[in-house]
């Protein structure tokens with residue numbers, strides 16, 4: 001097994017799972033067709049603005065992490081979950097193989113894969 005190939009991928013998966021957990025503690029409010037305000041549930045008054053493209057599962061966020069080039073921050077994940085709430089509970093995956101192993105319907109984005117549990 002090649003450590004140099006598997007380790008970064010696993011780290012990516014762990015990070016996505018941590019971000020997904022953190023995203024559940026956020027309050028999401030739709031402000032336009034594809035725009036949302038995301039607020040911290042624990043720190044009143046702190047909110048960021050997110051614009052998503054639901055087809056590619058991508059988003060732009062005003063949080064510091066996204067400003068420095070981070071993709072799929074917890075705010076974008078929270079908005080995607082809210083956007084697709086009618087379909088069921090979402091799980092986020094960094095690579096298509098991990099998503100396929102869930103044996104659930106998959107929404108494939110540009111840098112992100114989502115499985116849906118009804």
Ligand SMILES: [Zn+2]
Pocket residue numbers: 048061062063064065066073074075076
């Ligand atoms: Zn963000």
